[in-house]
Amino acid sequence: MKIKELFSKKIDRDLQGVIIVGQGEETNVVQELEEYVVTRELQKHFADFFAAYKKGINGTTAKTGVWISGFFGSGKSHFLKILSYLLANKKVGEKAAIDYFIDDHKIEDEMVLADMKLAAATPTDVVLFNIDSKSDSNGKRNKDTIVSVFLKVFNEMQGFCGSMPYLADLERRLMDEGKYEAFKASFLGEYGDTWENSRQDFDFIQDTVVDALSSIGFMSDAAARNWCEKATGQYSISIEDFAKRVKAYIQKKGKNHHIVFLVDEVGQYIGDDSNLMLDLQTVCEELGKECQGKAWLIVTSQQDIDSITKVKGNDFSKIQGRFDTRLSLSSANVDAVIKKRILEKTPTAEETLALCYEQKATIIKNLIVFNDGVEKKLYAGLQDFQQVYPFIPYQFNLLASVLTSIRTHSSSGKHLSEGERSMLALFKESAVAIKELVIGAFVPFYRFYNALENFLDHSHRSVIIRAYENSYINPEHRDDVFAVNVLKTLFMIKYVREIEANVENITSLMIESMDDDRLALKGRVDEALKVLMRQMLVQKNGSVYVFLTNEEQEINNEIEKENVEMPEVITKIAEMIFEDILPEKKYRYPAFNGRYSFAFNQAVDDRPYKATQNYDIGVRILTPWYEGGSDEGTLRMMSGQGKEVIVSLPNDAEFLTEMRAYLKIEHFLRRNTSMQIAKYPAIREAKNIEMRERNANVKLYLTEALKQAKVYVNGDLVSLSAKDVANKIGEAVGRLVQTVYHKLVYIDAPMGEAEIRRALRAGNQISIDLQEMKESNAHALDDVREYIARNSRNHIKTSMKALKERFMKAPYGFVEDDIDWLVARLFRRGDIAFTVSGEPVSLNNKTEDDIFNFITKKQYVEKLLMEERVRVSGRExxxxxxxxxxxxxxxxxxxxxxxxxxxxxxxxxxxxxxxxxxxxxxxxxxxxxxxxxxxxxxxxxxxxxxxxxxxxxxxxxxKQDDYLDFAEDYEPVKAFFGGDQKIIFTRALDMLAIYDDSKTYIVNAELEEVVAQMRAVVRQDKPYASIPRLPELRDKFTDLYNAVLEEESVPVLSSIEGDLVRVLQVLQEKPYAAQYEANYRAQFAEIKSGAERCNNVSQLRSYKDKAEALKLRLLNEMDARDASLAAQKEIEQEAHEETPPAPQKVRKIKNVSIKKVTGTSSWRIESKEDVERCVKEMREALLAQLDEDTIVNIEF
Structure with a gap:
């Protein structure tokens, strides 16, 4: 059975596969309505739409926006067109549009059908248009505003001029006044042609227009002339005014009249223009607000509009938010339509295909294989096979992606977006191409190219055309050339992300029959790709093959001319190995939880990866380009002598070739930021992507090469257990570390900060295993101590810096904490001595924290010096x-x-x-x-x-003897101050001080003898044995001294009493005696009390003088008080007497002690002359005291 005999309807019938909004002959419309397939998805969309639309018929609603979305080819435009037929419900053929749905039972739900009938019965003006084609703009920029396009189609719908809104306004005004037909008749008579045919030439017919307007009495000649001049100017209308104009039109129509604007591809038109976005949003809002459900706006847009037009998602979602009814068409809808309209089989065909599938199902499954990880649908079972054959299920989604990518990357994509190629047409024409073949044939993917060819960019088609003409590719100039078919396939999937163009996938896309030998076909594909690459029509990026446009071929030729030297390739390879594949710069020793890590040198061939590398070990990668010898003997020697892991890569230079290609592209792009080549920016971006892909390929190939590499360590070819590249090289480095750092095992107990502090705090028992009596890290301690001792024997002090440089390198590999602990332990054990900045350091002059800082802090690494410590002798x-x-x-x-x-x-x-x-x-x-x-x-x-x-x-x-002497001498001194001796001794000294202060007034031989004995004791250097005598001597001293003191106190107390009596005698004569007597007595009592308590003879005598001074002071106070009272009394008398008495002088009274007059306390008289002398001295002293108007009282 031939393919064409499988289908229930002739596959080569005339089918309206092209859906163009705004175009449709009646015959085509009939076919559209008859064959329109209402899938399960569309059943729901019809229900949702007409349920929303009904609200505007039965009442009012402001939610009159409908958004229809779906990928390219999903049937959005077709669905929009069907809606327009149903809403207008015009008679098409023999019946109304709604009847096609009723008669063919396209709608299953009776309620939905009732809503559709209601809409069809409602008078409706349908305005269906593609907004891009209706716009007067011819470029992406300066597009007409949304409202301008809407006004244009609204005017056209009413029969008015769409291109010139001023003329439409004139026509509307004439219509409103009932003069439009008269105007057209007048114009026809004047001009000889109808107004509709002539109005586009308005600039040339203005005189006729003026005559016609004035002839019907609409305007005067002058007014008409003036209007015509303004009619060619800029026209503007607000969205609000437009909505009101639509509202006025609807109201004028009456009878619940509706108008529906159906706009195709609005998303494509808007693009990333925020102003157009706002226009669309506002038009929808204003129509809803003004018309309240009588004016609807239905638009279509790509579902993936964000990625195609680079619209910001948030902005675009704001627009969609104004459209309350949203209908999304999926790929399943397209599949169902194609299966129904094109691929529906006859019962006989289904039986035949069932037998075929039963025999070939397993073969088909093994024949069509994809390996890029993205799902490609194959036959789900017998029913799926019967419905889809001769196509393969994956072709539905893949072709949709192809159409979208072509639309995005081709300048001809606009034609596709206008519906010039639908999925339906592509499948139909591809099936027609194999209609004469028998069951078993498939439609290979390249067949779709032929159906698309006339709608592609010349730059793409010309590549295919030249391939046909290329004698190397097509030496026999045949129409069907396998290599060209491969090229077509590569073109179609060039921009499709869902499939990777590797040999396996291309082979699957080229399957033409169930009987194909996949292995042989793969070989043909491989050969065809090589031919295409040699002719520069295809390039290989890793395992992926890429179709090249003319411009891309030209640029590839320029890229090939770029010069890339081998060192640059090796440098980039090294960077990828040591930064991406093997990023670890250190090997972590597995013991002690990875405490020890070892940096290693990195090199590829003879080139170090980085200049500053001076480590004990290294890893060297040898590429197929290495010129130093790659035989096993040479590699063994290299690994043994250089302390390196030698990694010899297999002799496959694919990664080097890829890296060279990567660098050539990089060089080219760096030098050529712009070129006079069409689509250069896009090609440049594609080359950037290619660079990333090639870079990824290099990493993939290089990783695989490292897995297969031979590894040499310590002169031997080693067998490594690790499979992962990083672990494999790490294992090799680990073996090298065990050899190079063989003394690392001296550390059997890792130490940290806490252990370092403990080492400084503890004694010799630290870190000793009590069972084995073996100190931790004993061998390491021995080596460090011996190194410092050896330097000391050579009169060299060892710095911390030098010590770490020594023991952190091979063969030790210790970490800083290890060395810090070893030094702390040796120091605390007494094996080494410290100096810091020239000053000796020990636990006696520095704290543990200080010494810890000296050992561990970076700032002391050169200041801390160590030397072997001199041991102290046992004698010392x-x-x-x-x-x-x-x-x-x-x-x-x-x-x-x-x-x-x-x-x-x-x-x-x-x-x-x-x-x-x-x-x-x-x-x-x-x-x-x-x-x-x-x-x-x-x-x-x-x-x-x-x-x-x-x-x-x-x-x-x-100084031992000196210390012992001091110890002996200090003991009694310590006892003296710590016991009663000090108290006894202090009392004796106090008594001697009292005696010394009064001895001038004491004449007592017995007392003097006691004082001499006491003084003899206290003046001894070591009086400790004699101090017990002091209490007895102190008692004797007290008795004798008190007797003297008592004797001396009698005249003193008598004198004090006499002075008091004298003062009181004078006071008794005064009018204020009672007022001051107690105070005077108290003052003398205080002096008397002090004299009675005094234990010092010298001080006792002073109390007599104090009493006498007090007596004089009080007498003088009384004299001054008397004078004051007398003066006051005199003032009072003068106030009462008319004739004041003559003023009298007031004489002052002065009290003077006889001692002050004589100037001495005693006279020595031995003769008459002495008497005369004393009398003379007193006479002169008394005369000196006597002043004018002064009375002197001499107190004895």
Whole structure:
């Protein structure tokens, strides 16, 4: 059975596969309505649309926007056109449009059908148009506003001029006034042709228009002339005014009249123009608001409009939000229509195909295979095979993607968007192409090219045409050439992301029969691709083959001329290996949770990847371009001598070829930012994509090459268990590390900051295994100690920096924490000594934190110097222990030298502090032991000066006798200040001080003898044995001294009492006596009390003088008070007497002590002359006291 005999309807019948909005002869419309397939998806869309539309018929609604979306070829335009037929419900053929749906039972739901009948019965003006074709603009820029296009089609629908809105306004005005027909008749009579045929030439017929307007009485001649001049100017109308104009039209029509604007491809027209977006949104809003359900706006747009027109999703979604009714057509809808209208089979054909499928199902499944990971539908079963054959299910979606990509990337895509090629037509014509073949034949994918060819860009078609004419490709000049068919296939999938153009997939697309030998066909495809590549019609990017346009071929020729040197290729290969494939720059040693990591040099062939590489080990990758020898012996030697892992890649240079191609494109694009070649920006972008793809290919090929590579370590070809590239190389580096860093095993216990601090804090017991009596990291400690000792023997101090440089490199590979701990342990163990900035450092002059910082901080890495420590002799240790036992009374001492030194200094500082507390006591009292304390303090301070333990122990041992003498002398001094002796001694000194202060007034031999005995005791250097005598002597002193004091106090107290009596005698004569007597008595009582309490003879005598001074002061106060009272009384008398008395002088009274007059407290008289002398002196003194108007009272 032939293919053409399978179908229920003739496959080569005249079929309206081209859907053009705005075009449709009645015959075609009848066929459209008869054959229109209402799929399950369309059943729902018809229901949704007419349910919404009914609201405007039965009532009012502002939601009158309908958005129909779907990918190219999904049937949007066809659906829009069918809606226009149903809404207009004109008679087509023998019946109305709705009857085709009723008679053929296209709609299953009776309620939906009722809504459709209601709409068909409602008077409706249908305005169906493609907005791009109706726009007067002819480019992507400066497009007409949406409202301008709508006004144009609205005017045309009413029979008015669409291209010139001023003329349409005139026509509308004439129509409203009933003069339009008269105007047309007048114009015809004047001009000789109808108005409709002539109005497009308005600029040339203005005189006739003026005459016609004036002849019918519509305008005066002048007014008409004036109007014609303005009619050629710029015209504008707001969207609001347009909506009101539509509303007026509907109201004028009456009877629930509707108008529906059906706009095809509005998304394509809008593009990324935000102004057009806003226009469309506002038109929809205003029509809904003004017309309330009587004016509808139905538009179509690509479902994938965002990716095609680069519209921002948010902006586009705002427009769609104005369209409350949204209908989306899927690919399933297209499949169903094609299966129904074209591929529907006869019962006989179905039986035949069932037998065929039963025999060939497995063969077909193995024959058509795709390997790019994207689903390509094959036959789901017998029914699917019967419905789709001779096509293959994947072709539906793939062809839709092809059409979309051609529309996007071709300048001819506009024709496609206008519906000049539908999926229906493409499948129909491709089936016709094989109609004479028998069952078993398939429609290969290239067949669709022939149906599309006339609608493609010349730049694409010319490549195919020249391939036919190429004698190398088509030597026999046949019409059917396999290589050209492959080229057609590559063209169609050039921009399709859903399929990868590799050999396997191309082979599947080229399948033409169930009996094809896939392996042989693949060979033919492979050969055809090689031919096409040699003719520069196709290029290979990795495993993918790409169709080249003329422009792309030209650019490829230029790219091939670019010069790329081998070193540049190797450098890029190295970058990819060591940055992308093997990004790890260090090998992590598996022990201790990856604590140890080893950086390694990186090189490809003879070129280091980076200039600054100086590590102990390395990895060298050898490519097929390496010229240094690739035989096994040479590679073994290289790996053994150079401490390198040698990775020898297989002798397949595909990755190098790809990298060279990548670099050529890069060079070309860098130099040629612009060229005088059509579509260069797009091609440049494609080349950028190609670069990324080639780069990905290089990585893929290189990774595979590394997997297959031979690896040499330590002079041997090694067998590695790891399969992953990174793990494989890591395993090889690990083996190298074990050899190069063979002393890393000396670290058996990793240490960190906590352990370093603990090492400084603890003694010799740190990190010792009590069971095995083996110290942690013992071998590492030995090597570090020996290295420092060796330098010390050569009179070199070892810096921390030098130590780390030594032990962080091979063969050790220690980390900084390891070395820090080893140094801390050796230091604390006493094996090494520190100096920082020239100053010795120990736990005695620095804290543990200080030493920790010296060891670990970067700032001290060159300042911290180490040397072997000089050990202290046993004799010196014994001497220090002896001193500490005698002086500090301590016997529990550590064995560690630094600890002993630290403890000694701690005790010494404490003792010095005790001495310094006693020193202020000697400033007041002459206590014993002052020289002993001064000598001891000076001695102890010398112990704080040595910086090293060796110096310290030597100094103490040398001064051992001095320390022991001090210990002996200090003991009684310490006891003196710590017990009662100090109190007894202090009291004795206080009594002697009192005696010394009064001894001038004391004449008592017995008392003087007691004082002499006490003074003999306190003046001894070591009075400690004699101090017990002091209490007895103190008692005797007290008794004798008190007797003297009592004797001396009698005249003093008598004098005080006499002075008081004298003052009171004078006071009794005064009018204010009662007021002041108590106060005067109190003042004398205070002096008397002080005299009675006084224990110092010298001070006792002073109380007599105090009483006398008080007496004089009080007498003078009373005299001054008397004078004041007298003056006041005189003032009062003068106030009462008419004649004031003569003024009298007031005489002052002055009280003077006889001592002040005589100037002495005693006279010595031995003769008459002495009497005369004394009298004379007193006479002169008294005259000196006597002033004018002064009375002098002499107090004895």
């Amino acid at each position: 240790k014994k001497a220090v222990r002896s001193v500490m036992k005698e002086l500090f009374r301590t016997t529990v001492l550590p064995d560690d030298e630094d600890a002993i030194m630290r403890d000694f200094r701690s005790f010494a500082k404490s003792l010095i502090a005790d001495i310094e507390k006693l020193e202020p006591l000697y400033e007041r009292y002459a206590y014993p032991g002052k020289e002993v304390l001064a000598r001891g303090k000076a001695l102890l301070r010398t112990a704080l000066q040595p910086q090293s333990a060796a110096e310290f122990f030597a100094d103490i041992a040398k």
